[in-house]
Amino acid sequence: MSAESAIWADSLSKTYCSGGAEVLVFKDLSLEVCRGERLAIIGESGAGKSTLMHLLGGLDRPSCGSIYYGGRNIVSLGDQELADFRNREIGFVWQIPSLLPEFTALENVMMPLLIRGVTSQEASRAAHERLHEVGLRTRESHRAGELSGGERQRVVLARALAAQPKVLLADEPTGSLDFRTGEMIIGLLNDLHAAHGLTSVFVTHNLGFAARCDRVLELRRGSLHTPSAIELQEAGVLIQDATRLGGGTYV
Numbered sequence: 382m383s384a385e386s387a388i389w390a391d392s393l394s395k396t397y398c399s400g401g402a403e404v405l406v407f408k409d410l411s412l413e414v415c416r417g418e419r420l421a422i423i424g425e426s427g428a429g430k431s432t433l434m435h436l437l438g439g440l441d442r443p444s445c446g447s448i449y450y451g452g453r454n455i456v457s458l459g460d461q462e463l464a465d466f467r468n469r470e471i472g473f474v475w476q477i478p479s480l481l482p483e484f485t486a487l488e489n490v491m492m493p494l495l496i497r498g499v500t501s502q503e504a505s506r507a508a509h510e511r512l513h514e515v516g517l518r519t520r521e522s523h524r525a526g527e528l529s530g531g532e533r534q535r536v537v538l539a540r541a542l543a544a545q546p547k548v549l550l551a552d553e554p555t556g557s558l559d560f561r562t563g564e565m566i567i568g569l570l571n572d573l574h575a576a577h578g579l580t581s582v583f584v585t586h587n588l589g590f591a592a593r594c595d596r597v598l599e600l601r602r603g604s605l606h607t608p609s610a611i612e613l614q615e616a617g618v619l620i621q622d623a624t625r626l627g628g629g630t631y632v
């Protein structure tokens with residue numbers, strides 16, 4: 382693990398046991414994410430991208446292997462310590478915006494702060510700031526169930542960043558949105574990444590979005606590969622600045 386590493390997943394294996402059968406998703410998979418990096422992970426449906434994100438985010442545990450944040454192996458934390466770690470250090474965004482529909486946008490964003498024990502006054506102030514940042518100041522008192530899909534995803538972004546995490550994990554954040562709304566969310570993710578000095582891992586099927594990240598990895602047959610520029614071009618990506626794709630194979 383280098384000093385620049387924000388996350389180091391070392392030799393992860395994951396096997397699900399389902400209906401008496403074992404499903405091996407990956408074995409001995411390693412990944413280092415540098416501080417401040419925007420890493421895109423692509424791959425076919427069923428490749429194990431969400432499984433990897435759940436492990437990186439401490440929402441599930443690997444069958445084998447370690448996940449270091451700084452010098453700390455989160456796999457060895459107890460359930461409560463792990464929940465505290467997630468709440469403090471990681472912001473999550475999923476494909477389907479999961480908000481409490483009966484609560485307002487402001488209350489939804491306040492939630493992780495209240496869980497953390499922050500006073501409601503301070504939580505309200507921070508939530509207000511985050512909603513302002515995602516352009517939803519005028520929707521603060523709307524119930525989440527009354528918002529559009531794009532607005533709900535913006536609330537999710539505000540909530541993910543409410544507790545000022547260092548790491549943002551987003552699993553197909555535009556997967557349930559139309560093209561234009563998706564592009565708006567991508568722009569927002571990039572702006573928030575820079576403004577909050579985040580380390581971000583984005584799982585996406587949007588190869589244009591992937592190409593705008595600092596590095597792209599493809600999860601294929603249980604391993605992470607650097608896709609070649611040709612593979613990405615064949616997949617329809619307009620590579621404007623191939624050097625930003627990382628991996629050192631692009632000229």
Ligand SMILES: Nc1ncnc2c1ncn2[C@@H]1O[C@H](COP(=O)(O)OP(=O)(O)O)[C@@H](O)[C@H]1O
Nearest residue numbers: 397399404406425426427428429430431432433
């Ligand atoms: N909770 C689970 N129990 C059993 N199998 C699972 C579970 N979650 C995912 N899988 C299986 O693991 C594989 C990878 O799934 P997933 O990580 O969701 O892939 P992706 O996000 O790349 O589409 C799939 O074959 C899927 O059926």
Ligand SMILES: [Mg+2]
Nearest residue numbers: 430431432552
């Ligand atoms: Mg998935």
